[in-house]
Amino acid sequence: MLSYTLRRLAMIVPVLFGISVIVFLIMALIPGDPALAILGSFATPDNVAKLRQDLGLDRSLVEQYVVWLGNLAHGDFGRSYSLNRPVIDEVRERLGPTLLLAGASLLLCTVLGLAAGVVSAIRQYGWQDKILTLLVLIGLSTPSFWLGLILVLVFSVQLKWFPVSGMYAIYGGGDTLDLLWHLALPAITLAVVATGVIARLTRSTMLEVLRQDFVRTARAKGLDERTVIRKHALRNALVNIVPIIGIQTGFVLGGAVYIETVFQWPGIGRMLVTAISTRDILLVQGGVLVVAACYVLINLAADLVQHMLDPRIGT
């Protein structure tokens, strides 16, 4: 286990490196003069020249990359022009809310998705299966930003059960309960699609595993269905499901962009959208890099869990 963990840890170095190259290259893709693009067409030539120098645009691409990477290593992500503060500060402030939102909905979708999938598989073609399958289909097809609006309309505006937006109440909020109260709707909205994906995968994986020979062996030993399903089928199914949960994190982190916009959640997603419309390239760069790095770590965790479940992997 330890050696596998270390090996797997070593493997994320090239991945992080690759991510940085891609982000760098995308920004190098910006058509025309990035300095002009960043400052807009009303910029004075002086400002443009200064920014070009700041960005190192007068040097070769490789040189630029090396300098940029060196800065990153020191935690220097550049300065946000629209906010007029270091990118790293802004990103650091907003990472927490995003991770909280994503984590909450990941928890929701894993629990609900697994439960729905297992029930569906065990009651295959029964009424529970039919209802769940229909719900899953709708969940998978729902635009989450639209669902968010509906939930706000119904539960916040009409029923007044939940706040319309934000992370804390403006007056007198700030405790955990208040936070959870604000978190509920966005987390649920964000979890809907991923729940569908996990439920569907769980159902088909369980059905597949239940047909395998070792399940027949378990039954031939006289084990009862509960043991057969929990100890033999579900465990084997989880080996296939865990990496997909890891990948779902990617969808959840991405989907957070919509949800944060709809619910005015002060996370990185909303920051990115604003940054893109104000063409604050460095801010976009920093945000994307940090979230991608988190995602890499989450996938690492999923891998380690899978390794714990499955003795055949690694060693």
Add this chain to the structure above:
Amino acid sequence: MSATTSASAARPGWWPRLRRNHLAVVGLIILAAIALIALAAPILPLPDPNATDLPARLAPLLSPGHPLGADQLGRDMLSRIIWGTRVSLAVGVVAALAAALIGSLIGIVAGFYGRWVDTALMRAIDMLMAFPYLLLALAIVAALGPGLLNALFAISIVNIPFFARSVRGVTLGLVRRDYVDAARLTGQGDFAILTGEILPNLLPVIVITLSTTLGWMILETAGLSFLGLGAQPPQADLGSMLGEARALVLVAPHVALIPGLVILLLVIGINLVGDGIRDMLDPRLGSGGLARPGAATAVAFDAGSPTPEPPPAAAALGVRNLATHFLLGGERHKAADNVGLDLHAGECLGIVGESGSGKSVTALSILRLVPTPPGRIVGGAIHHHGQDLLGLKPADLRDLRGNRIAYIFQDPLGTLNPLLTVGEQIAETIRRHQGKSRSEAMALAVDLMERVRIPDAANRVSAYPHELSGGQRQRIGIAMALANDPDIIIADEPTTALDVTIQAEILDLLRDLRRERGTALLFITHDFGVVADLCDRVMVMYAGRVVETGPVRDVLRDPRHPYTRRLLDCVPVLGQPKRALNAIPGLPPAVNRLPQGCHFADRCDRVIERCRTSDVALDPIGPYRTVRCIRAREP
């Protein structure tokens, strides 16, 4: 290899198969309706979607002239929705096709050329996958600037990895197929092999991936537009309409909600059709999924089936008139029909027959382990020391399984749970039936492993199945069967997957254990040599029926059924190379279209007319011998 079961049953075409899936048809109707209306937009009598009409702003639903109301600038919602759908659909489809094309190409090249090409391409794809899906798209839009074309481009790029990965995976598998090697040997070059052998077999994966990703791509482009990063005014797609109306959701909810509803409908339609296609192309991935076998075979006697004669109470196991059928696609496969057998205490009865003759189905029927669906026991009686097994309550059946009657299966890898240690898998059955504690059961497991001659059992007890060799795994299977000292062991081809030297060791082991414990053994094999080596009596099966039974020596020396006789003539015997191998012409009949009368008639060299007209009974032809042939008494 079961003869022509699939041979003559022509597979229905794709349309009838898709049509049988009602949900897919619903999806197709939704999708076709939306697509048709969107396509017809230019010829429909719609107002200009961009014509503003301020007096009508935010007109509610069903207003005169504006059936779906009007938006904040008084533009007609119906017209805007239809034109917007057109844009959304077009962008989604184009993005999907572009991603499919580029991704598949990368996947094919990587999978086909392998080595460093594969490594390089897949590392690059991994890098793209290392980003949260939408974030990469955002970064690309950030660089290129907002706009519908850029959004399309971004969504396309972030979907390329899905195609590249699944296509590569399948290509890798295809490249190793024998028929690709065969194509090389027939002189075909890389290009011919790629286009002729590999691409046609890849199309299903590409279509499947397309059907899963198209829905997402439409959702995600709508999402980018919703954020204001896609379609720019005055151009509008469903997402941007929703985004612009977001602020008005309290005042005029319909302006925001209707575009979302259309997206939902569109994507539901796409997903339903996609599920239908997946079910059709690869049942494992689909929403329907494979049927889940129940805990015990269903027992449902056919109406009017005769009451079977009760088996003798003296037998450890007595089976009479057992019929186990499979119901597949409206057809009835008579996998085992009218099977009878007696197994006495301490005896070894061999069941021989070619594949598909019903040996395994017979064996599994005894403790009702045949999968339902599609299997079902439709008639007969099975008694264990006089106790009727077919009428047992599930809990009582479970008490018997692995306890008084135990199984050993063929494939020693597939029949062990890969995630549990072999010790745990043995101990589990001890705990279940003897109520021992975990540690007591583990200690017994070590004893059992020593008994089946696994060296260093105390350490191997915590090994996982994949860490053992095939022969060792089968020893674990035997240890599991022995765990509760059963009086009957049913072994279904336990040595077929093993090398001869290992087979010899396992057969030795079984012989010794039988001598020590006096366990009765029902031993299934297709190898007459093994029967000769191990069994007291033998039962020959053909096309779901018992055709001959008797003491091993008598049957082998003087087979009375033409099938037994001719089957023995087909077996090459070591040390007798000059022995002429006389093949039996033809193939066994498929069990879903059995001929009337004798099942062997089409291949029999002694067939007469009477053989085909009426059912042939299994008749005694001497002490302890029965034969199902009307000419068995003739010399």
Add this chain to the structure above:
Amino acid sequence: MTTPLLEARNLRKVFGGGWSRKPIINAVDGVNLTVDPGETFGIVGESGSGKSTLARLLIGLEKPTSGTVLIDGVEVGRRRSKDLHRKMQFVFQDPSGALNPRKTIAQILEAPLIHLLGMTKADRRRRVEQLMDQVNLRTEFLDRHPHEFSGGQAQRIGIARALAADPRLIILDEPVSALDVSIQAQILALLNRLKAELGLAYIFISHDLAVVEALCDTVAVMNRGRVVEQAPRAVLFGSPQHDYTRTLLASVPSLRDF
């Protein structure tokens, strides 16, 4: 002395090692053998003994780590593989796995005629029908797809494909192992007849000693990548010299006493 049809000199194939960090496996470890025209050369061994790797080396589907294969005295690799495959063909173990599920039988059988022999369309049709006849299959089957055939029938198609280019040697890698005995006997009879009619040489690979004894003139026993014993059939089965051969022979459950 005539040149042998096929000769292998000190063939070796090593898998793994190097970059891949996988354990080094000497799949084939210094094998020498010669096959004369018209001979049936048997190779027996247990799973993993290197039989299939050896076969793939001989036919050129795998490149040897060292050593050479000579056909008619000319080193393989020195000439175009098309020339090689006109002389030497291959039959696979898994009968249906060796047929592309999306092609018709006619397309499958025509491939060698097009690519190896460059035949015209009319000639091809005639030759394909002749091949079907030789393996006892009806010509109506030509327009069907592989999934419509049983294992035995699929193996006949595989044999017909190997015969198409009129080779002098066919390597058969466990051609009957996936088949039931009654079908196995049909295929063995077919192989014997084709050999007599066409003067073919075979390299016949199997784990079934009785089958090899029934069919082959010379037999080599493989274990862990090496040929441990090689002798004419009667000698090898009559008075085996190597311990491993003896163990193998003693392990076979036999009907001899009945």
